[in-house]
Amino acid sequence: MKNIGQMVKQAQELQERMSAMQAELAKHEVEGASGAGMIKVVVTGKGELRKVKIDPSLIDPKEPEVLEDLIVAAVNDARAKVEAHVAAEMGKLTGGLQLPPGMKLPF
Numbered sequence: 001m002k003n004i005g006q007m008v009k010q011a012q013e014l015q016e017r018m019s020a021m022q023a024e025l026a027k028h029e030v031e032g033a034s035g036a037g038m039i040k041v042v043v044t045g046k047g048e049l050r051k052v053k054i055d056p057s058l059i060d061p062k063e064p065e066v067l068e069d070l071i072v073a074a075v076n077d078a079r080a081k082v083e084a085h086v087a088a089e090m091g092k093l094t095g096g097l098q099l100p101p102g103m104k105l106p107f
Helices: 002-027 064-094
Strands: 029-034 039-044 049-054
């Protein structure tokens, strides 16, 4: 029975560390860019878009699609960086424990 008690304690500790990590992720900001840095976005570790910066030379009312595509690319770049950061932090938290395919933590 001692093993079950230890497992419960470890699960509680992991849950506490996970909560702390989620709080840190909410504060962590990552910059994504596209168009050779002419479009920059800032996304939190939770995936919330915080800022968008557009070089004025890109604003052409005749070609809004170019600007739209570059914004999407910058956001996707930032989100990929967030996912890499979350994976690295989860690796530290779980001590390299491999999660089943498709299971993503903390969200």
